Amino acid sequence: MPRAGRNGGLLRGRTAFSVAVAALLAALPASLLAAVSFGTNPLPLGDVYAVIQWELANRLLGWTIPAEWAPGAALHDVVWLIRLPRLVLAAAVGACLSLCGAAMQAVVKNPLADPYILGVSAGANLGVTLAVLLGVGAAAGGNFVGMAGFFGALGASFAVISLANVGGRANSVKLLLAGSALSAVCGACSNFLLYLRNADHAAAEVMRWTMGSLGAANWENNGVMLLAALGGTAFFLTQSRTMNLMLLGEETAVTLGTDLRRYRTAYLAASSLLVGLAVYSAGIIGFVGLVVPHMARLLFGTDHRRLIPVSVLAGALFLLWADVLCRTVLPGNELPIGVLTSLLGAPAFLYLMARRRYGFGGGD
Amino acid sequence: MEITAKGLEVSLGGASILKGAGLRVPAGQTVGVIGPNGSGKSTLLRCIYRALKPSGGAVFLDGRPIEWDSVRQSAQKMAVVAQHNAYSFSFTVREIVLMGRSPHKRALERDGPEDYRIVAESLAAVGLEGFENRQFSTLSGGEQQRAVLARALAQQTPCLILDEPTNHLDIQYQLQMMELVRGLGRTVLAAVHDLNIAALYCDALVALKDGEVVGSGPPRSLLTPGFLRSVYGVEAKVVTDGDGFLRILYQPGALRAKKSGAP
Incomplete structure (x- = not known):
């Protein structure tokens, strides 16, 4: 397809974009309903949907749930308290991570940026470790672990940007080096703390964060995550024009009437909030934020007005199905989601890299 | 709209790049900034278009300080139209030119038919009709330069600032670009490398050397053999051809003769 590389994306035109967004929007609830039938114990499809129907009828219309499907029944609890919240969490986290990936790539004007690679996730992880092990911030209240993750992410993102700016303007190599250095430092601190405390439950807890797991999903936290995903998407959708200008660089943006500095800070703060929440809910899940926006770019071009909705929806769907795969690929065992996304994402990333025509949206 | 710069001073990394340079571009005129490499042409322009904040001096548009x-x-x-336009993400030509509309847009305002009409006109003006869906990064250097000019035209501003706009361009497009820019009737300030182009298309020239203005005026009175020798260190003949155009003809071996100390 020689034409493809010469144009904004493989799929061009307003119609293709609208159709794709509509299809992705429809695929999301459909996937939720399809994916909820997968699990370690095969459950009859009719029963699975009966539980969901009765719960929805109860919540929306106030109907009383028959005892057979009510809370407390094993079937109800598996479907409504374990499987469904987990899938909803997967979708919300996937959406957040892809969104942050796209935002970070714009902020640092570098196609290699992603929350994971730039050390932000590791920062969030250190925050979580501090909170779990030492109770740092316990005074902040019940959700203090999440707060710690948030501040860890925020600190790391600003640290990477300022480290990369030491001794001249940041470039892609310096950003990557600063990101990996900071990741290493944060990882070492986390490990040191774990080693010092030598508490088995804490080690397992922190291990769960670093490999990613959606197993702890519950509806209360899902509410926060969904709000974050929707709010983040809404915010960045209003920023598409500025994000486009960001990719042209500081000087060009000034000549086009936008001073990027305050926007950069705002985007970093918003991304850190989303990544912090995602780490708190599901630990570190790599490569989603890197690969999904690139796939969206490959299909629809670099314009953020298209890139953001497509990335968010595709990220949600990707992580949702990745979670299904995690639970089914090893019989009787569960693959950590972060392991799976890295296993899938790294080859996809290498493929994009090797594919010269794509060139991450164009060369120097 | 008149552009005025007064006493601009800039130091970068301890080196003084501009030492009190100033200029004036009367409304509707085309003024060229000339000078050897490293004389501070780009730095002067960057101060004027606000990419760089001078440590001293000020820039005015119609007498109003730009910081206001x-x-x-x-x-x-x-x-x-800046010199360097390589982007590490690729946009289509249409998207690049549409960004010229952004100073006229509020945060959530969408691009309307009017914007697309302006984009099409701007592309036509630079001879890039039919390039809308091409990826910017796959264009040749000259095409990229023209696409960026189209973006500047889409901004529909009274002033245009061009940093060596004819770099990378074939001679056909160099002449076309300068003619186009002149024909707009806007206030134009351009750093120009090629003195013959500068002489043909500029109403007045400002010459920079080592961060200072060393001469200014209409090309015919400024560009003399003695001036070229002192600013560029080259030997040249300046003649008016049969059609009345000013031509600078460089002399081969002039530099060598000078270096060997010949009187």
């Missing part, structure tokens, strides 16, 4: 305006307001008054 937001960068958005400035971008509604002057558009810029």
Whole structure:
């Protein structure tokens, strides 16, 4: 397809974009309903949907749930308290991570940026470790672990940007080096703390964060995550024009009437909030934020007005199905989601890299 | 709109790049900034288009200091074609040119038919019709330069600032670009490398050397053999051809003769 590389994306035109967004929007609830039938114990499809129907009828219309499907029944609890919240969490986290990936790539004007690679996730992880092990911030209240993750992410993102700016303007190599250095430092601190405390439950807890797991999903936290995903998407959708200008660089943006500095800070703060929440809910899940926006770019071009909705929806769907795969690929065992996304994402990333025509949206 | 710069001073990394340079571009005129490499041409322009804040001096548009305006307001008054336009993400040509409309847009405002009409006109003006869906990064250097000029035209500003706009261009497009820019009737300030192009298309020239203005005036009175020798260190003949155009003819071996100390 020689034409493809010469144009904004493989799929061009307003119609293709609208159709794709509509299809992705429809695929999301459909996937939720399809994916909820997968699990370690095969459950009859009719029963699975009966539980969901009765719960929805109860919540929306106030109907009383028959005892057979009510809370407390094993079937109800598996479907409504374990499987469904987990899938909803997967979708919300996937959406957040892809969104942050796209935002970070714009902020640092570098196609290699992603929350994971730039050390932000590791920062969030250190925050979580501090909170779990030492109770740092316990005074902040019940959700203090999440707060710690948030501040860890925020600190790391600003640290990477300022480290990369030491001794001249940041470039892609310096950003990557600063990101990996900071990741290493944060990882070492986390490990040191774990080693010092030598508490088995804490080690397992922190291990769960670093490999990613959606197993702890519950509806209360899902509410926060969904709000974050929707709010983040809404915010960045209003920023598409500025994000486009960001990719042209500081000087060009000034000549086009936008001073990027305050926007950069705002985007970093918003991304850190989303990544912090995602780490708190599901630990570190790599490569989603890197690969999904690139796939969206490959299909629809670099314009953020298209890139953001497509990335968010595709990220949600990707992580949702990745979670299904995690639970089914090893019989009787569960693959950590972060392991799976890295296993899938790294080859996809290498493929994009090797594919010269794509060139991450164009060369120097 | 008149552009005035007074006493601009800039130091970068301890080196003094501009030492009190100033200039004036009367409304509707085309003024060229000339000078050898490293004389501070780009730095002077960057101060004027607000990419760089001078440590001394000020820039005025119609007598109003540019700092009094937001960068958005400035971008509604002057558009810029800079020298370096490599982007590490690729956009289509249409997307690049549409960004010229952004100073006129509020945060959530969408691009309307009017914007697309302006984009099409701007592309036609630079001879890039039919390039809308091409990826910017796959264009040749000259095509990229023209696409960026189209973006500046789409800004619909009274002033245009061009940093060596004819770099990378074939001679056909060099002449076309300068003719186009002149024909717009806007206030134009351009750093120009080629003295013959400068002589053909500029109403007045400002010559920089080592961060200072060493001469200014209409090309015919400024560009003399003695001036070229002192600013560029070259030997040249300046003649008026049969059609009345000013031509600078460089002399081979002039530099060598000078270096060997010949009187």
